[in-house]
Each structure stands twice: as structure tokens, then as C-alpha cells.
Amino acid sequence: MTRSLTFTKATLDALPPATSGSRDTYHDSKTPGLQLRVTETGVKTFSVYRWLKGDSKPQRTTLGRYPQMTIDQARTAAAQVNAVVEGRGNPGDERRAKRASGITLREAFAEFLLARKSLSPRTVYSYERIMGLHAEEDRTDARRPKHKPRRSGASFKDWLDKPIVSITKDMVAQRHAKMGEHSPAQANGSMRVLRTVLNFAAAKYENSKGEPIIGENPVRRLSQTRAWYPVARRSTVLRQQDLKPWFAAVLALPTVDGGSQRVANAKPEDVRDYLLFLILTGARRTEAAKLRWDQVDLIARTFTFHETKNKQRHTLPLSDYLFDMLSARKEAAAGDYVFPGTGKGGYLVETRRQTAKVVEQSGVSFTLHDLRRTFITIAESLDIPAYALKRLLNHKSNNDVTAGYIVMDVERLRGPMQLITDYILRTAGLRASASVKSIGPRAERKNSPE
Structure with missing residues (x-):
């Protein structure tokens, strides 16, 4: 059933549940496109139902449930959706853009791992540890590499629930310096992982104009200021x-x-x-x-x-x-x-x-x-x-x-x-001796491949 009426508290409270297997729709006579849909269980939900330019059928934008959302709130929200439509925008794009702007580092990292199915379990564990997803006392996982525990501030645990758009160049520079106090090599490696995750996020999440939500990866600050630590490549061999x-x-x-x-x-x-x-x-x-x-x-x-x-x-x-x-x-x-x-x-x-x-x-x-x-x-x-x-x-x-x-x-x-x-x-003396060439001092073969 579909009908038009003026939304008031008394009117909406009096609306009965829809008949079994159906859903009733009521249009607000004061606000274009604003509807209230009532299910057979009596659940009442506000939405906006509008034609968008170039679309073959109308689109519905859900606003919220009544009475948790009041009639005034619903009309205000509907007016905002209508403004987007009148500006030839798409409310769905606006919602997706709003959600994208709130994507946290934790969520972006989870999406990154889902997309990188080829990563080995050991690499996944290492990345998770850099992000701060494993407690220091976790010593049972056979995937983990054997290394010293990370000190406080040597991971991104306190950043996990921050929106990625809030991670600034200054934050990156300060965290890199703090990590470097413990291990320059770990500091560089951790920042490379963060850079990779943020590059992925920049490619995946867009604003309403189809532009990346991250204009510039903040980890670039380390290259721009030449702040990466010079870490000598290991070159030890058995002499x-x-x-x-x-x-x-x-x-x-x-x-x-x-x-x-x-x-x-x-x-x-x-x-x-x-x-x-x-x-x-x-x-x-x-x-x-x-x-x-x-x-x-x-x-x-x-x-x-x-x-x-x-x-x-x-x-x-x-x-x-x-x-x-x-x-x-x-x-x-x-x-x-x-x-x-x-x-x-x-x-x-x-x-x-x-x-x-x-x-x-x-x-x-x-x-x-x-x-x-x-x-x-x-x-x-x-x-x-x-x-x-x-x-x-x-x-x-x-x-x-x-x-x-x-x-x-x-x-x-x-x-x-x-x-x-x-x-x-x-x-090694396990076979008949013969002349052998020197293979060099233990730490001098710096250009040998890994």
C-alpha cells in the first residue's frame, strides 16, 4: 500500500504494521522524496526515493528508523539528499565517500591482507606484528620470525583506530624517529609496510569526485627530508x-x-x-x-x-x-x-x-x-x-x-x-685437498647478492 500524508508524531505512531508478506509506503506531503516504510512487524524506516539524472530507475537512500530518528531529523536529512540530487550528485556516492573518509588503519590493513592473498604466513605475521596486532607475550605462533620484542612505540598499535586520512607527515616523521632509537633497520622496515598499506588505501578509497582520499602518502616525508636511516646491508660469510x-x-x-x-x-x-x-x-x-x-x-x-x-x-x-x-x-x-x-x-x-x-x-x-x-x-x-x-x-x-x-x-x-x-x-677437510681460492674476509663481500 502507498499513500501520501503529512508526517506528524501522532500520525506515524498510529500507523499499523503492513499485512503479512508486504510492506507499506507513506509519502510525506511536505518534503519531496521523503518516505516512511512500514514492515509486517511494525518496523518504520525513513528513506528518500528520488530519480537521478541519467539513471533508468529511482534510487532509495535509507536515512534511519523511526522513532529513533525524529520527523524533523528525517526532513533535514532528506533536504541534504535532495540538495545533492539537485546538484546532479549521487547520494550513494556521497555516503561511500563519507564512509571512506572514516576508514581506519585497522580496516585498511584488513582489506590490504584480503587483497594480497599471495603473501606467505610468515610475511603476514610480520606485517601484523608491525601494525601492533600481536601481544608481546605471544610466543606460540610458529610463523613468527625469531627476533627481539618490539618496545613501546615500535609499532602502529595506537594508530589502528585512527582514520587513515588523519595520519600526517609530522606523525610519520616523529614515529620513525622514535622507532629508530631502538632499531634503525626496524624503523625503516615498519615505515615501508605503512607506506604500502597507505598506497593500497589511496588506490581503493575515493571521495565523491572519484579522487583518492589520500592526496599524498605521508610516508613520502621520509624521502623528501632524506630521513631514512642508512642501514648497511649484511655481508657476513663463513671465511x-x-x-x-x-x-x-x-x-x-x-x-x-x-x-x-x-x-x-x-x-x-x-x-x-x-x-x-x-x-x-x-x-x-x-x-x-x-x-x-x-x-x-x-x-x-x-x-x-x-x-x-x-x-x-x-x-x-x-x-x-x-x-x-x-x-x-x-x-x-x-x-x-x-x-x-x-x-x-x-x-x-x-x-x-x-x-x-x-x-x-x-x-x-x-x-x-x-x-x-x-x-x-x-x-x-x-x-x-x-x-x-x-x-x-x-x-x-x-x-x-x-x-x-x-x-x-x-x-x-x-x-x-x-x-x-x-x-x-x-x-672443510672432508675431501682430498686441492688448491683453494680465498673467499675474502668475513665482512668485506658487500656486493654479493642476497
Whole structure:
């Protein structure tokens, strides 16, 4: 049923519920387009029903429920909608723009994560931690990287419920400086994450004119004022004289760290073979940890990483030493992962106790990524061709036109992989000695790729 009447409190209070399965509509005789709709349960809602220029049918703009919204309030709101329509605007666009202007950092970040489905769980956790979504005492999530807790002011927790349009350049500069008191590298990394989220928000949210709600990303202030902290790239490798004691300590892990008994996240022999695999392949720590037996082909003597940093599958040959090691592991394997662990994912995550033992026994301080840098540095010192080296490391060659024409078959990499293994094992005293080249002081190879 549709009818026109003058809206008064007494009139609207007296309106009965609509008949079952229908909805009654009443037009206010004083305000163009203002309606009251009544459901079969008696719910009464104000709306504006107007034709918009260029549209094929009228559009309805919901205002609010009666009596929570009074008649005077409804007429005022309807007049505002009518003003937009008369100005050839769209009330729907105005509402969306108003909502967009109130989007908080928390909401924008949630939308960002939904749109970035390719991010790894570890990266997602790191971003969430930067935003301040994880409590400091949360120490149970296997995705989280191992690092020192962030101090107060080292995240954006207190900004989460602020509208993103309220985040100013001054706020960014001050927070960056405060973060830098604790760690310049973390300060830079946190601001890069914020910049990415705000760039996403600028592309997604618009005002009523179709313009980004963020005119300029406030993180640009750091570039404009050259405030980014100069953070030296890590360049540590195991030196030539480090390899022999390091290998001896790694190979002794099952003896010095409890035999075959599980300690923390893994058996000592699993960590032993994992460390050997890292230094003899140059693999990234997580890619190696997630290696499954169905990705290892002992007949073809190859292995393939499915989840890589550049999202491209990466197949490499096994050197003789790694083939023997993985063949022995396969015979005793009881699960899906080459390097199993007791964590939620089923693969090796925690190695700190065993690596600490290696450092203690060998006197060689190292990180897991140092092993990748060592592999790269040795490969370069052996004059491995640049294109073969890039394929071994799974580095992209987007700006290299020539590289795009070179198809590097996995068998072309078998010789270089074996050459690197032979060099490392000879230097470590595990194979017959031969002349070896110096791979340089531990902290001087600053231009080696990651």
C-alpha cells in the first residue's frame, strides 16, 4: 500500500504494521522524496526515493528508523539528499565517500591482507606484528620470525583506530624517529609496510569526485627530508678458515646435543642435515625447511622448491654429497617433509639451540642466511657464469634482455653445483685437498647478492 500524508508524531505512531508478506509506503506531503516504510512487524524506516539524472530507475537512500530518528531529523536529512540530487550528485556516492573518509588503519590493513592473498604466513605475521596486532607475550605462533620484542612505540598499535586520512607527515616523521632509537633497520622496515598499506588505501578509497582520499602518502616525508636511516646491508660469510671447524661442529651435533632425542623443535641430526643442505645449495631457510619428499627426485637427482620468494618453481640438481645424504634420510623418513619438525606446520622451524651448539663448539658465529651468502660468494670466486649463478639462486632477471633468451636446463647447472660442493668439502677437510681460492674476509663481500 502507498499513500501520501503529512508526517506528524501522532500520525506515524498510529500507523499499523503492513499485512503479512508486504510492506507499506507513506509519502510525506511536505518534503519531496521523503518516505516512511512500514514492515509486517511494525518496523518504520525513513528513506528518500528520488530519480537521478541519467539513471533508468529511482534510487532509495535509507536515512534511519523511526522513532529513533525524529520527523524533523528525517526532513533535514532528506533536504541534504535532495540538495545533492539537485546538484546532479549521487547520494550513494556521497555516503561511500563519507564512509571512506572514516576508514581506519585497522580496516585498511584488513582489506590490504584480503587483497594480497599471495603473501606467505610468515610475511603476514610480520606485517601484523608491525601494525601492533600481536601481544608481546605471544610466543606460540610458529610463523613468527625469531627476533627481539618490539618496545613501546615500535609499532602502529595506537594508530589502528585512527582514520587513515588523519595520519600526517609530522606523525610519520616523529614515529620513525622514535622507532629508530631502538632499531634503525626496524624503523625503516615498519615505515615501508605503512607506506604500502597507505598506497593500497589511496588506490581503493575515493571521495565523491572519484579522487583518492589520500592526496599524498605521508610516508613520502621520509624521502623528501632524506630521513631514512642508512642501514648497511649484511655481508657476513663463513671465511675459508671457518669452514673446517664449522663442519666439524655441525657433523658432531647428534653427539653433543642429545643423540637422537628430540630437542625443542627437531632431532639434532635433522638440524645437522638442514644446515649442510643450506650451505651446499644456497637455499633460503624457509624454502629448504618446507621441502617435501614429493619434491625430491632421487632418480633424476634433482629437487624442486614449489613455494619460492619470486613465486616461480625452482628445480636444482643434487651434488653427489647431497644425493647420498638425502638417500639415507629417505630410507629413514616417516613423514612428508625432508627436514621434519614438531611445530604446527610439520617442518623444521626452531634451530636456535642446535645452532648455538655449533657456534660454541666451532667458535664461528653465523646466521642461517650467512650460509646462503657463503654459497654465493664461493660460487662467484669459482667463476661460475653469471646466468648459471642467477639460476642457482633463483634470482629474477627482469631488466636483463639477454637472460630472457637463455633457457638454462637443470643439467646445465649440475656441473656448477658439483664444483661448489667439491670446493666447500675440500676446504672443510672432508675431501682430498686441492688448491683453494680465498673467499675474502668475513665482512668485506658487500656486493654479493642476497
